[in-house]
Amino acid sequence: MKALVLYYTRTGTTQKMAETISQTLEQEGIVTDLVEANNFSVDKLPEYQIIVIGSPTYYGTMAAEIKQILDESVRLHGKLDGKIGGAFTSSGNVAGGNETTIWSILSALLIHGMIIKGVHSGNHYGPVAVDSFGEEARRECVEYAKELARLGKTLIKEQQ
Numbered sequence: 001m002k003a004l005v006l007y008y009t010r011t012g013t014t015q016k017m018a019e020t021i022s023q024t025l026e027q028e029g030i031v032t033d034l035v036e037a038n039n040f041s042v043d044k045l046p047e048y049q050i051i052v053i054g055s056p057t058y059y060g061t062m063a064a065e066i067k068q069i070l071d072e073s074v075r076l077h078g079k080l081d082g083k084i085g086g087a088f089t090s091s092g093n094v095a096g097g098n099e100t101t102i103w104s105i106l107s108a109l110l111i112h113g114m115i116i117k118g119v120h121s122g123n124h125y126g127p128v129a130v131d132s133f134g135e136e137a138r139r140e141c142v143e144y145a146k147e148l149a150r151l152g153k154t155l156i157k158e159q160q
């Protein structure tokens, strides 16, 4: 089982989230590639069983660099079905559109037929860092990655 943590960042906060999620997945025994959006080729997506995507919140939605990858992923439509997906974001404001940003990413992953894990405590749709990468955001990223790893070990095993 292999995981991808794909992210875009301008000022580093989303990158810190991505690094924490990636490190935690590795600690959970899952080989993980951490890749910045500009260095990613969409054709690699089918290699991964867990795909986690992070973007800064830009006007209440994902950054164009992430949207471009998701739009290009149409040529893989049907090939990502049954994989595990997740999303995270960083925003300037508490209610600055971080939830809609995560939803915009998750919506694309759901349309691909992917399986999404919700979060019963904390931020329910995925980790959010407001303003900077603080202790709460770090904890959320760690817990989220552990949940995805747990789900991966259960579901992907059943699929094989």
Ligand SMILES: Cc1cc2nc3c(=O)[nH]c(=O)nc-3n(C[C@H](O)[C@H](O)[C@H](O)COP(=O)(O)O)c2cc1C
Pocket: 008, 009, 010, 011, 012, 013, 014, 015, 055, 056, 057, 058, 059, 060, 061, 090, 091, 092, 093, 094, 095, 096, 097, 098, 131, 132
């Ligand atoms: C073009 C642009 C649009 C933004 N739009 C929003 C927004 O709608 N809501 C918000 O809370 N923050 C907004 N921000 C702030 C970023 O989401 C925030 O600074 C984020 O932490 C940046 O992530 P990064 O450090 O990974 O680049 C915007 C920033 C930029 C540059």
